[in-house]
Amino acid sequence: MNQKYPHPFLAREGWPFIGGTFLLALLWTAFAGFGFIAAVLWILFLIVTQFFRDPPRTVPSMPEAVLSPADGQVVKVEKTIDPFTNEEAILISVFMNLFNVHCQRFPVNGTVEDVQYYPGKFLNADLDKAxxxxxxxxxxxxxxxGNRITVVQVAGLVARRILCYIQKGDELKKGERYGFIRFGSRLDVYLPTDATPCVTIGEKVLGTETILAKLAPKAE
Known part of the structure; x- marks a missing residue:
């Protein structure tokens, strides 16, 4: 389904921001010369451009692997309750800062059972209560x-827009692009309790390329 959405190296979600900051920096430089403010505007343009990069990634071939849905740093690996299914689960949280790639890629081969959106606050995404x-x-x-997992896009302190391009019933493969969060955020992945985590707290991960965990096969 989401193959209909093209994703060039610079994510389409960022084109208005990239174009806007470039035009602002260009016009200020043209009419006011290259001074302190112009330098700040060009730096802002470079920061915005790097934020919206969306490079291609290699998908590991291991069938039982759950891939990281985003770039970032692992901030939590613990047993808990999945609040969306009310089942016991292993939670792996990945925090994204402003310098990480912010598109989300599907971590498994599977079918979307449900998509649940909740409005809320914009606390620092590194906090537990986020x-x-x-x-x-x-x-x-x-x-x-046969396993079931939950992947949650969480807005952060600066983030003000969660984008999700999939819906109930969609079938996706590992590494397919399915969403984007603008300007700082977090991804929570809830796994079955018999899954084996492959990352530790503090570890830096790459979307699609890093294996977060391995799923145990379901009994026939």
Missing amino acids: STENERNAVIVRVND
């Missing part, structure tokens, strides 16, 4: 091997 109090969008996925 998972339950911030604006968030949860995608519940039935993995092709």
Whole structure:
């Protein structure tokens, strides 16, 4: 389904911001010369441009692997309750700062069982309570091997827009692009309790290329 959405190296979500900051910096430089303000505007343009980069990624071939849905740093690996399914789960949280790639890519091969959006606050996404109090969008996925996971986009302190391009019933493959969060955020991944985490707190991960965990096969 989301193959209909093109994703060049600079994400389409960022084109208005990239174009706007470039035009502002260009006009200021043209009419006021290159001074302090012009330098700040050009630096802002460079920061915005790098924020919206969306490079291609290699998808690991391991069938039981759950891939990281985004770039960032692992801030939590713990047993908890998945608030969207009310099932016991292992939670792996990935925090994205302003310098990470901010598009989200699907972590497994599976079918979307449900998409749940919740409005909320815009607390620092590094805080524990951000998972339950911030604006968030949860995608519940039935993995092709029978397991079920939940992937949650969580808005952050600066983030003001969660974008999700999939809906209930969509079938996606690992590495397919499905969403974007503008300007700082977090991804929570809830896994079955028999999954084996492959990352530790503090570890830096790359969307699609890093294996977050391995799923245990479901009994026939």
